[in-house]
Amino acid sequence: MAATAAAVVVRPVTPVQASLWSDAWRRLRRNRLALAGAIYLAFLIVVALVALVHTPYPMAGVAVATPYSGPSAAHWFGADNLGRDVFSRVMVGAQISLTVGIGTQLIILAVGVPIGLAAGYFKGWFDSIVSFFVNVFYGVPDLLVALLLVVLLGHPGLDKIIIAISVTRWMDMTRLVRGQTLALREREFVEAARASGAKPFKILFGHILPNALGPVIVQATFGVPAAILFEAFLSFLGLGVPAPQPSWGSMAADGLSAIRIAPHMVIAPSIALSLTLMAFNFLGDGLRDALDPRSRR
């Protein structure tokens, strides 16, 4: 008994020092929905990459099957109104969706983060101007702005879609980063950096941004499905990517008129779209819980 007690006394207590990121990863792994979302998205990325080099049938190849024919061993998701293989088109559609979703967020990060950092840190007239424009853009219906931009930018294309969506969605990121910066700029470590003579650029990108990165990543993760949905909607209206590129939205639109004889034309892209949106949302939820445990429900 004494020996045991002595052992307890002499064994040093070595607390496990987990970093923010490893701690977040540990919490994320425990979230099964988030994990499932991440696995699905990894699979989707693989599908999109494979579609760059191979699809079962050419995605624009007409009459590879009987028009409107249902799912079969040769055509897993059936054929569309021109006898094109729906599975091949869903695969290529994944490229479009991921490109739009990720491309949009990259632009929004590139624009929203620096502006938000500057507005929150410097405050004053610059912050007033940024806040004014943020409020103005919030006041204008995003669909209207996107439609106008797509039309004004000329012939539809993936780049135009990404620009149009980015223009309507940059405010969320800017506002978030501004708010984070306003809170962080008064913290001791920022005061210390400032007192040690660090330049604003160094303070913003070396001290404030790393501490705001969690919410930024969560916001960007939620922004991806929003952009994908927006693209699908624009394509559904006929303002999306040009033919023969298949977007899940335009595929669903094409299938709508044939829904009573060929429901697979709508169901296949819709399920792909829904699963992708769900996956991003689950992952976003998981990341939020993982990166900011205090916000857990």
Place this chain on the structure above:
Amino acid sequence: MTPTSFRFLKALCVAAATLMVVGACGGGTNTGTSLAADQTLKFPILDDFGTLDPGIADAETDQEIQQNMFNGVVKFDNNLNVVPDLASKMPDVTSDNLNYTFTLRKDVTFSNGDKFTSKDVLYSWNRAAAMSGAYGTSYGTNLAPIVGFDKVSKSKAVGAALEKLLEAKDPTVTMSGLTAPDDYTVKAQLAFPAGWWLSAISLTGSTGQIVDVNAVKQDFDNWWTNPATAVGTGPYKMTSRVPKATVDFAAVPNWWGSPKPTVQKVHLDIINDASTAITKYEQGGYDLYGYGGYSNAPVADVLRIQSTASEKSQLLIHAKVRTTWLSFNMVSDSKRLAKGPFTMDGGQSAKDLRTAFALAIDKKKLATVVCSDVVCEAATGGLITKGLIGYLGDGADPLAAYDAAKAKSLLTGADPTGSKTKGLTYVYDPSNPLNKPTAEFMQSQWQDNLGVHVELQAVSHSAFIKSRLKGDYVLSRDGWQADYNHPQDWYDNLWGSALGCPDSSCTTGYHTQAYDDLLKKADQETGDQALADYKKLAQMLIDDVVYIPLFYSRGSFLIKPYVKGAGTNNFVDYPWVGIQILSH
């Protein structure tokens, strides 16, 4: 009775009872032969009217309705023969084909009770001629052969000012070749022989139709929108109209013509979506679908109905006088913005390119894939639709051939580096549900057979037509719905200097001296001589590869079993006046 006989009798009784039950419970509608008490005909149209004024109307969708409200002195019967309408007999024509004398019926009244006389013919035709210039109407030229049309069509007066001039019989709006010796005789003197003229003035809902001066002068431009002034000599009159929603018509009491209308009321709903309208028809909301010029139903719906036993017999697929083709921009000048590699000044090389693009498309496969061989058929017999005068015969158009190897060879010779065919765009209007899949099919074929990527651009119908006629497109969807059964309707209205080519109202810009000369000659001829020359014009267009033939359309109609007398010929719906609703 032996046991065997008894069993047979029992089986017979069971069979009879079963048949009675099946008959009573079956999906089909029990249709009697007696008339239904409610003679209200209901059907949807997919858009509101553009206009119902015969002086300016130019849309099939409007003309299909107008034919029930207005008449001309002559008309097409259901077999497309020109027959008397408001005239009591066919006109007397002098041997030089320059003077026509119409004798009018004396028992005709407008729906407001006004008596119809020769003055109404003069007023209506002079009005339409005067509007053709200032209002830019499409069908004013139907009256062009009449002496004095040239002068009247230059009138700039509009609205009430034009009405004043017409009532005053001002020379600027009065065709000198049009006279009325008495109340029931109209004489038309033509400036040149025109074998097509009677066909042109027979066109329903167009410039040859008669309007009532007392109604028109109430509101010169909008009289047709008000049921009180939407007056014609036809068997039906408008009774109410809610723009973009509903329109109602009623039979004119004691109408002068025959047969007398059986259907007493006609109700139209304006539903913008064809599939929604078809679903409502299937649910019993409508008696017809496809009337009013909206017979281009979505292919998927047609296929579905074809495979539905209870509805298959209600489906009527009928050839319509509509050909769809692709037009090249053939002329490059300062007023035509399109330019492109296909213009005639490019010589043999450009012609080879046009031929390559034509031969690279499998038209029969297009009809199979895009139309499921139901709502269209491959256009292999020239531009003029199968069944019309001037049709060249099945397989007679070499541009309808499919030869991918030759196409590639021609392309390689004419554009070895691919620079000429880089960045091409095909423009179409998606209002017709066949246009988008057709565009995507051709894009795929050009890519597969020529290795040429052609961008697709969809443009709303009105903007598309406007730009196309200005020569803004290198490659564009083109087509023609015949107005009347005469080749002149095609060759005058689509190519040549007479139309205004290259720079006015001309999709392709195509015009040559040889084409213009032969067209003028053919227009003045009649019978076989005219037909032979029109076919030579067709050959010119083929030789110069002005177009790529695609398909001839078929209309899709749904008609409930209890609706008798409804249907269509190649041109228009059968008029409402011949329809009966049986008890059901």
